[in-house]
Amino acid sequence: MQPLDSWPATDRRGLVGVFTDIDDTLTTEGAITPDALQALGDLKAAGLHVVAITGRPVGWSVPFASAWPLDAIVAENGAVALLPRGDGTLDKRYQQDAATRSANFARMQAVLADIEQHIPGARRATDSPGRECDIAIDHSEFTQLSDAQIDQVVRRMRDGGMHATVSSIHINGWYGDHNKLEGARWIVRELWARDLDAERGRWAYVGDSTNDQLMFEAFAHSVGVANIARFVPHLAHLPRYVTDGERGAGFTEVAHAILATR
Numbered sequence: 001m002q003p004l005d006s007w008p009a010t011d012r013r014g015l016v017g018v019f020t021d022i023d024d025t026l027t028t029e030g031a032i033t034p035d036a037l038q039a040l041g042d043l044k045a046a047g048l049h050v051v052a053i054t055g056r057p058v059g060w061s062v063p064f065a066s067a068w069p070l071d072a073i074v075a076e077n078g079a080v081a082l083l084p085r086g087d088g089t090l091d092k093r094y095q096q097d098a099a100t101r102s103a104n105f106a107r108m109q110a111v112l113a114d115i116e117q118h119i120p121g122a123r124r125a126t127d128s129p130g131r132e133c134d135i136a137i138d139h140s141e142f143t144q145l146s147d148a149q150i151d152q153v154v155r156r157m158r159d160g161g162m163h164a165t166v167s168s169i170h171i172n173g174w175y176g177d178h179n180k181l182e183g184a185r186w187i188v189r190e191l192w193a194r195d196l197d198a199e200r201g202r203w204a205y206v207g208d209s210t211n212d213q214l215m216f217e218a219f220a221h222s223v224g225v226a227n228i229a230r231f232v233p234h235l236a237h238l239p240r241y242v243t244d245g246e247r248g249a250g251f252t253e254v255a256h257a258i259l260a261t262r
Helices: 009-013 034-045 058-067 098-118 147-159 180-192 196-202 210-218 226-230 247-259
Strands: 017-020 049-053 072-075 080-084 090-094 135-138 163-166 170-174 203-207 221-224
Touching: 017 247, 034 049, 034 247, 049 180, 058 072, 058 080, 058 090, 072 180, 080 180, 098 135, 098 147, 098 170, 147 163, 147 170, 163 210, 180 196, 180 210, 196 203, 203 210, 203 247, 210 221, 221 247, 226 247
Parallel strands: 017 049, 017 203, 049 072, 203 221
Antiparallel strands: 072 080, 080 090, 135 170, 163 170
């Protein structure tokens, strides 16, 4: 990882948009800080597209999609999007049809119950009631799990045929081909009828943990906020750049670096 100030100005100037994780990237101690919120607004005001992509549930994301200056929040690792309308309401869109979501939900609940029954200490995330397309086990938000316990949960999910990934706070599992990168491709088609892969070099991604590494690999302009240091030993793909500041302060650094070229 290179320091953020080594990011060439010509690359920053050519950006059309920014994707960002939420937990421990935009937020600090569970809340967005004023500087990070201002940074989102400044990016939007400068004409950039700004999309948050998170493992958090769609129900949890609703107030933030309504209040933050974003084009969309893509929740549950790419499964569902919330798009602000001009009248203050939200448009909810899914990657899977209703029948598929219903069948998958029942299967996921069985895996969730199995994990809680057989892995000591494993408990569903407190935001689980807002989840529609995935399940989540808490490992660092309100419950602390060891690396060995986290690995057990991941294996149990994958043994159940699920995709599984680890964020800074949760272990997420789901059925379907979506993920953060597919969610990014999908939302760019939905909102702007454009092909993200054709213009990937004009987007940046900001994240902090192992469930961001697919995006770190995909985007040349990828940035980790400083608290990514905790996850570096577990990452096969590192971000290109890293900030000095952690969490929301780190995101604000990224925004300032981009805006300095406008």
